[in-house]
Amino acid sequence: MQSLLRVVPPGLVVAVLAVFILSQLFYAFLRYRRRAYLPILVMTATGFGLGQLWDYLGLPSLRMGQANIVPAILFALLLQPLARFVPRLQRQPKEPAAPAAGGQPRT
DSSP states (O other): OHHHHHOOOOHHHHHHHHHHHHHHHHHHHHOOOSOHHHHHHHHHHHHHHHHHHHHHHOOOOOOTTEHHHHHHHHHHHHHHHGGGSOOOOOOOOOOOOOOTTTSSOOO
């Protein structure tokens, strides 16, 4: 267990937790017509990825541990209107089998 904790950087743990917390907040408080949680989660994770790219380029930012927070939150918020364009699976209920000819089941 100790070796696993040495491999995972603390910034990754902070970023993953921040993505989940922020996506829940966006889902609860931002009002859009058609919303599902998974596209909001994807856009929030993309925003945090762009925030980390911002930090990698050496641009000014505010950090929490190893995670770059301010540009990541800004990018995640700006990407939320694009969540409706994220493709998702459409789960349709299956139709029951058609009855026998005449509309009455056979007995």
